[in-house]
Amino acid sequence: MHRVAVLAVGEVVGYDLCIPPQVFGSATGKTGKPLYEVRMCAPSSAPVRVSSGFSAVFEHGPEALADADTVIVPGTRAEGPRRRGALPGDVAAALALVPESARVMSICTGAFVLAAAGLLDGRPATTHWAYADEFRTLYPAVDLDENVLFVDDGDLLTSAGLAAGLDLCLHVLRADHGAEVANRVARHNVVPPWRDGGQSQYIEHPLPVTDDGSTAPTRAWALTRLGDPLDLTGMAAHARMSVRTFSRRFRAETGLPPRAWLIQQRVQRARHLLETTTLPVGKVAAAAGLGTAASLRAHLNATIGVAPLAYRRTFAPTAPS
Incomplete structure (x- = not known):
C-alpha cells in the first residue's frame, strides 16, 4: 500500500x-x-x-x-x-x-x-x-x-x-x-474532478455575472457535445452573445480563451475513454472531438508527453493495444 x-x-x-x-x-x-x-x-x-x-x-x-x-x-x-x-x-x-x-x-x-x-x-x-x-x-x-x-x-x-x-x-x-x-x-467529496483555468481567474477582477450573462450554461452544453463540431461562433451563438463579448466573459470566468478550454476538455475526454474503454484510438479521437488519431497523438503529447497507446497501457493495462 x-x-x-x-x-x-x-x-x-x-x-x-x-x-x-x-x-x-x-x-x-x-x-x-x-x-x-x-x-x-x-x-x-x-x-x-x-x-x-x-x-x-x-x-x-x-x-x-x-x-x-x-x-x-x-x-x-x-x-x-x-x-x-x-x-x-x-x-x-x-x-x-x-x-x-x-x-x-x-x-x-x-x-x-x-x-x-x-x-x-x-x-x-x-x-x-x-x-x-x-x-x-x-x-x-x-x-x-x-x-x-x-x-x-x-x-x-x-x-x-x-x-x-x-x-x-x-x-x-x-x-x-x-x-x-x-x-x-x-x-x-462533492467537488469537480478537474477545474478549468488557473489562479488568474481569482487574482483578476472578473466581470459581474448575472443569470443571463454567464458562459457557464454554454460550457455545460459544450461538454455534452465534445464529439460534435464546435467553434467559437457556435458557442457564442448558444450564449446569445457577440463573439467578442463571449470571448471576454469566457476568459474572465475560466482563465482560458474558449478554444484552449475546448481543447483541454476534449483531451480530458479522450484520456477518460482511453482509460475506461477498448475503443480504437481513431474512434477515441472522433468521440472526443479531436478528429483523427494523429491529432489526438499530437494533443496528448503536448499535454502530458505520451502517446495514446502508451497512456492506455499505463492506465488500462488490460485493454488490447
Whole structure:
C-alpha cells in the first residue's frame, strides 16, 4: 500500500491539513480495498497549533517520514520559512528523514517550507497568489508561477492556495490510479474532478455575472457535445452573445480563451475513454472531438508527453493495444 505522510508545520492551516487524508484516505480500488495509508505527523511530540483556533496532537512523529512514498506539507504560518527563509531545527531534521525516492508535495504556503529546505531551487513551483511577492523575495532561485492551480514537476509538486490542494491531490490520484478512481473520490467529496483555468481567474477582477450573462450554461452544453463540431461562433451563438463579448466573459470566468478550454476538455475526454474503454484510438479521437488519431497523438503529447497507446497501457493495462 502506498504510504502518504502529511507533515504539519505549526501554525498549520487547518483547511489544507485535512485535504490529503480526505482525498487519499477515501480512495479505494475495485474491490473496496484502500489504495493509500495516510499518516498524519508532526516534527515532534509537542502539540501543533492549527490556524482554525486549536492545537492538535498527532499520532505519528517525524519517523513516519522515513518510509513514506509521498510526503505532503500543508500550508503554514510558521515564521521561519514564511518570513526569514529558514526552517526550525525540528522541521529541518524531520525533512532530512524523507527518502530520496519519495514524491514530495506542498499545499498553498507549504511551498515556503520546501523552498526553505532548498528542495525547489531551480524548479518550477507555485503557491497562493497573495504571497507570491513575499515568496520571490525570500526564494529567488525558485521558478515561481502564481497563475496556475498546481505544478507537477515529477517528484516535486506544489499547489496554489487552499482549494487548489484538492486539485493537486485529485491530479495525483488520477496519475496513480486513473480517471475512474479520481472521479469516484471527487464525487464522494462533492467537488469537480478537474477545474478549468488557473489562479488568474481569482487574482483578476472578473466581470459581474448575472443569470443571463454567464458562459457557464454554454460550457455545460459544450461538454455534452465534445464529439460534435464546435467553434467559437457556435458557442457564442448558444450564449446569445457577440463573439467578442463571449470571448471576454469566457476568459474572465475560466482563465482560458474558449478554444484552449475546448481543447483541454476534449483531451480530458479522450484520456477518460482511453482509460475506461477498448475503443480504437481513431474512434477515441472522433468521440472526443479531436478528429483523427494523429491529432489526438499530437494533443496528448503536448499535454502530458505520451502517446495514446502508451497512456492506455499505463492506465488500462488490460485493454488490447
